[in-house]
Amino acid sequence: MLKNARVAIGLLLLFSFTTSSLATTAKVLIYSATADFRHDSIPTAIQALQSQGSSFGIQFENTEDKSQFTDQNLAQYDALLFLDNTGEVLDDGGKTAFQNYLNLGGNFVGIHAASDCLRNTTFYGHEVGAFFDYHPALQNATVDVIDASHPSTSMLPAQWHVQDEMYNFKSDPRAIGATVILSANESSYVDTGTRQDQGTPHPTAWFQERGAGVDGNGTPGRSFYTSLGHLNETWQDDLFLAHVFGGITWALQANTTLAFNSSAQVGNPSSASASNSTSSPSSTSAAPSSSS
Ligand SMILES: *[C@@H]1O[C@H](CO)[C@@H](O)[C@H](O)[C@H]1NC(C)=O
Ligand SMILES: *[C@@H]1O[C@H](CO)[C@@H](O)[C@H](O)[C@H]1NC(C)=O
Ligand SMILES: *[C@@H]1O[C@H](CO)[C@@H](O)[C@H](O)[C@H]1NC(C)=O
Ligand SMILES: *[C@@H]1O[C@H](CO)[C@@H](O)[C@H](O)[C@H]1NC(C)=O
Ligand SMILES: *[C@@H]1O[C@H](CO)[C@@H](O)[C@H](O)[C@H]1NC(C)=O
Ligand SMILES: *[C@@H]1O[C@H](CO)[C@@H](O)[C@H](O)[C@H]1NC(C)=O
Ligand SMILES: *[C@@H]1O[C@H](CO)[C@@H](O)[C@H](O)[C@H]1NC(C)=O
Numbered sequence: 001m002l003k004n005a006r007v008a009i010g011l012l013l014l015f016s017f018t019t020s021s022l023a024t025t026a027k028v029l030i031y032s033a034t035a036d037f038r039h040d041s042i043p044t045a046i047q048a049l050q051s052q053g054s055s056f057g058i059q060f061e062n063t064e065d066k067s068q069f070t071d072q073n074l075a076q077y078d079a080l081l082f083l084d085n086t087g088e089v090l091d092d093g094g095k096t097a098f099q100n101y102l103n104l105g106g107n108f109v110g111i112h113a114a115s116d117c118l119r120n121t122t123f124y125g126h127e128v129g130a131f132f133d134y135h136p137a138l139q140n141a142t143v144d145v146i147d148a149s150h151p152s153t154s155m156l157p158a159q160w161h162v163q164d165e166m167y168n169f170k171s172d173p174r175a176i177g178a179t180v181i182l183s184a185n186e187s188s189y190v191d192t193g194t195r196q197d198q199g200t201p202h203p204t205a206w207f208q209e210r211g212a213g214v215d216g217n218g219t220p221g222r223s224f225y226t227s228l229g230h231l232n233e234t235w236q237d238d239l240f241l242a243h244v245f246g247g248i249t250w251a252l253q254a255n256t257t258l259a260f261n262s263s264a265q266v267g268n269p270s271s272a273s274a275s276n277s278t279s280s281p282s283s284t285s286a287a288p289s290s291s292s
Contacts, residue, residue, distance in 0.1 A: 026078040026252045026259060027268040028053075028109075030062035035087030039113060042084050044232040048241060049081075056245055058252070059268075069094030071101070078257045078267045079107035079221075079248065082128070084229075085117035099123050103218030104265040105256025108211055109248050112229035115169065127213025129173035129206055129225050134193055135165040138230060142188035143204055147181040150207060152224065152246035156239065159185070164234060166191065167227040172199030178206040182226070204228070205243075207250065221266075222254040 030049060032042050046062050053060045060081075069090055074080065074097055090098060095118070102108065108127050115132040118124040125131050143160045145153045166184040168191070174180060182205035204227050211223035224247035234240050252259070257267030 025057055025059045025268060026257075026271065027059050027061065027076055028079045028081050028248065028252075029068070029074070029077045030060055030081045030083055031064070031085065031089070032062060032083040033064040033066060033085055033089040035089050035117070037086045037113070037116075039084040039230065041230065041232045041235055044235045045083055045111070045229065048235045049244075052241060052245065056249055058248065066090050066094045069097045071097050074098070074101040074106065075104070075266050076268060077101075077106070078259060078271070079109055079251050081109040081111065081248065082114035082117070083111050084113040086113055087117055089117050090121075095121055095124075099213070099215070101266060102127060102211060102213045102221065103215055105219040105221045105254070105261075106266045107221040107251040107254050107257065108213065108223040109251050110223070110225040111244065112165075112227060115167070115225065115227065123213045123215070125171075126176050127208075127211050127223055129176065129178045129208065129212075129223065130169035130171045130198065130203065132227075133168045133170045133196055133198070135167050136189065136191035136193060138163065138165050139189050141166050142185040143228070144183045144185050144201070145181070146183050146201060147179065150179075150181045150246070151250045152205065152207070152226070152243050153181050154246065155242045156182075160239075162228060162234075162240075163231065164228045165230045166202075167204070168193065168195050169198040169203060170196055172197060173203050173206045173225075174199050176208075176212040177210065178203075178208045178212075178223075178225075180204075180206045182206075182228075205247070207247070219256050221256045222251040224248070224251045 050060045110128045115128050140163050145156050180203045183201035184204045208223040210220035214220045258264045259271040
């Protein structure tokens with residue numbers, strides 16, 4: 001009961017923070033295409049995101065159609081959310097449009113197997129932070145909060161008991177500038193595999209203030225990744241959803257989209273700065289529309 005009350009308070013705080021910062025609806029595209037292993041929790045995850053989205057001022061659209069990855073289509077989104085993707089889920093044209101979106105300040109969120117796709121695409125590996133290596137069997141484990149100041153972890157217990165897959169990665173996300181915020185307690189579960197050098201403490205969720213997937217001249221948006229989220233039950237757990245929504249709403253607070261930056265080239269065209277003239281009558285004549 002106490003735990004539920006804490007979650008409720010956490011969600012409330014998150015809610016007020018978000019609504020005061022996002023003047024209008026943010027648009028987020030969920031991409032859940034798979035070309036290899038397919039998680040059966042994908043529909044549960046999409047439903048959970050969509051049913052709570054409006055309380056965070058977020059409109060989720062979802063697709064598995066790689067042809068939606070064009071410059072023009074992606075430009076309307078405040079963030080792209082990769083959910084449980086595996087294998088080669090984009091063609092070359094789609095990858096180029098994705099990289100262009102990131103270069104223009106687009107934000108990224110990756111969840112669970114999102115680190116297991118586009119393995120030969122360097123910019124994607126940098127944007128997600130690290131590629132998945134392997135996981136031991138699904139089991140109960142403890143995940144330590146190592147940075148409670150982030151909106152995705154502030155509501156979690158210091159030692160969070162989960163039933164999930166404890167992912168190992170092929171590299172250390174800290175090497176490309178990520179800040180690790182959740183760490184699997186390796187003594188709390190059984191893993192007989194041989195881990196590669198993923199750094200310590202064990203990376204389980206992280207963020208990048210400046211997403212490393214942009215090329216040299218780009219405007220980096222934000223990136224958030226959590227490796228948790230395997231089971232249907234996980235997506236029905238309010239605490240997990242508070243963690244995920246904390247990450248998404250944090251990513252949406254980047255200054256690189258139209259919601260915050262009237263010269264931005266990506267983001268919901270009907271959001272804050274694009275419709276600034278309506279909220280601030282004195283600036284009507286000075287508010288340009290650059291959405292042509
Ligand atoms: C998870 O939920 C989906 C429906 O959303 C269902 O098809 C699937 O069988 C469930 N998985 C398990 C392991 O119960
Ligand atoms: C990725 O690279 C590996 C090793 O170079 C190669 O075997 C594989 O076919 C590539 N996969 C794709 C989808 O291009
Ligand atoms: C694993 O955790 C789940 C809930 O997270 C709990 O219901 C179950 O009893 C736990 N199993 C063990 C073996 O501790
Ligand atoms: C890690 O897990 C072990 C075994 O459950 C426990 O004894 C230890 O206190 C945990 N350490 C941390 C830092 O959570
Ligand atoms: C966004 O801009 C505001 C106002 O200039 C500033 O206070 C805030 O720190 C900036 N946030 C980021 C993530 O750059
Ligand atoms: C606002 O957008 C422009 C165009 O993408 C970019 O050059 C600039 O850096 C952005 N400002 C901030 C604070 O991110
Ligand atoms: C809206 O316009 C006002 C006045 O021109 C400006 O100070 C403010 O930063 C703008 N807000 C956004 C979100 O662009």
